[in-house]
Amino acid sequence: MEQEMKTKIENDEDQKWVYDSSVDHKGKVPLRASTGVWKASLFIIPIELSERLNYFGISTNLITYLTKIIHQDLNMAAKNVNYWSGVTTVIPLVGAFLADSYTGRFTMVLFSSIFYLMGLFLLTMSQFIPSLKPCSTTIGMCNKPRKIHEVVFFLALYMISIGTGGHKPCLESFGADQFEDDHPAEQRKKMSFFNWWNFALCCGLFLGVTVIVYVQDYVSWGLSYLILTITMAMSIVTFCAGRSCFRYRVPQGSPLTPMLQVFVAAMRKRNMTCPSDPALLYEVPKSQKIQGRLLSHTNRLGFLDKAAIIEENDKKSTINEKKHDPWRLATVTKVEEVKLLLNTVPIWLT
Template structure:
């Protein structure tokens, strides 16, 4: 009985800080687990269906029905998608600081529903769109019609951002990370989260895109509206099973406080009466501190000899970014509000150390942005017939989606167990190794895209259709190569990033840290727009048209642009290796 009581007490400690949907303490065995995460996975299918059904085909909607130019349509899509993913930081911040991930999802889903409803009404009503035209140039959408279009789009972006910033963290919080079994189940959750992303995407880029192209965009927007509406009651059904992390205040305030305190206290070194305390936040001695002079830190006299072996990651963390150690305390602090705990300093260090790795993934997502813009335009000039069926160009993402749907279960159930036995690591290969594999595949994908574009233009020249713009006598299956490599890169990198940020971040900042995965996507889409503008401006100065401008895609030098992206991706990978080989994992595996 005493053993059972101690186990029960230990479980209660592990569940401390979690509540149910009524703000009552979460109960072991009643809340959390795979069943609770299952509702999250089902909701993610519907949420990504609603988002990707429009995002994947939006460039054609803007150019064909709203009469925007190809370049402006492409930039509008990347700006919209970039904003949606960047707003995930807002969703993650609010989840950590003021609300639970449970509430943020419900609020965000309602906002996305409102945005999709506006777009559906506009697509259905001819008077709310520019008049159709049969000759060029056509009248671009403007005035109130443009305001309605972009209001709907950016309400959707706000809703998507909130969902992306809360839903992955909400699912991951259902598992007990104090046990190896719980950590493995959490890793499985992230793999299947990407799998469910692909399931929603599969329906979006096949059924919904076909309906948009053949039945009308009002039906496509309508299906997306229905999907996000349906996700709300499904999510609510699982309420009694969820455990929700109690918000612990603004993580940004903690970060700013530590940085300011470290800077202010650094000047106190010159005052002998103020001794700076070094950090010793071991689980064995959580409150122990030692004084040190301005140029060194001394070790605790009663520190166990085997301690370094048991907390290698935490010891390395204390030795890194030592400037921040000065934030812990001075005997006479400048102001009481600048008094920081050792744990707060370690939390801020953990966040700062992942930022360079976060930056190294932006270039991969810049490559991914091409799947929604120029790759779709390439396919639109090619033969998209599959037997008697004509495949919409926006359905091309089906190639990476199917690949991810096959690879995700294979990776989780076969590759990871084999790698786990070989390496002794719980995750098989480390998170950073997994991300690195994705970065290499992005390099290969851009090289494949450049070679395919060379072949496409050669066919256009040989068939005498270089000026007409197509359709060309070349199958769209050639585009599948770049999609397959980028799809595989997305699986390795996105799932790796989500788990890496969640497991390495402090518990009070996990939603915000997980949102960095989506912020990387946002930065990639924004960077894509910037690179397109810079390339056009730089190459147009020679007196010729820019690489990415002209009357049709055949007049573009898209192959040069892809080679440039390949080179930038290679340099980015080398940059990633520099940081990844020096990173010390915070969590004790």
């Protein structure tokens, strides 16, 4: 009887805390009752709605602004829109790397949101400050806008692009971090969270391509940008208000880092010759392999094998039981993982 009571108390204690490697805002083990789940999600979903509203409110009518207000020809306007869309698509790769390796998701979302807001503020000011407006108010017909307006407008656009780069890879993942996968009740709530997440995303998109575009076409561009700026500012305040309710993950390093390490190590040893016997390449002993499995050497992409060549300095480190520099020496398994990834590139391209 005592044993059953003791077991029950231990189980209750385990349920009280969240043991999934997350921490609270003080860096301690999170208390389940006061962190995560819906109490945290309600502070996260509004900023996603706001970001999608802003992005589609700007991008949907961007080519119209470039042709009618800045008076670019259609080819130049289309080219500028494509450049901006391309940068906006690529920047999230950088944001994801920085979040995984250094900042963490919350910090990345917060700073990218502030950067996003700065871009929106600049965009709004370009419509209201007389010296930044496309044309002087004393001119009746404007066929060529001021150069300063073009500079400020495109600077604001690319600041928004950078801000989007922190949102896309981090915000949804941060929302998922608020639910423990091994807890049945939270796992069910997590599925519901993604449903509401997509609902908010679609609402932001819908309002952006209807209400905001209507204001731009029939009221004024300045008012539409002002609405977007206020919306983003309010969502940032809401997001910060939930700081004490969030569960955080400590940065563990980006999956891209081992890949970069293999390339750097191979480049450093580009003038060396690979041994004819693959067994002479570096690999950790099976007894030291904690998780995963070792991959066998293959002959494909032989240049990358140079990353696993053991130099004299590496031998000394082994004797002195020092850790090897991962930017100078990679295991055969890491090299093979990179090879497997590169072999999928033709599939991506087709």
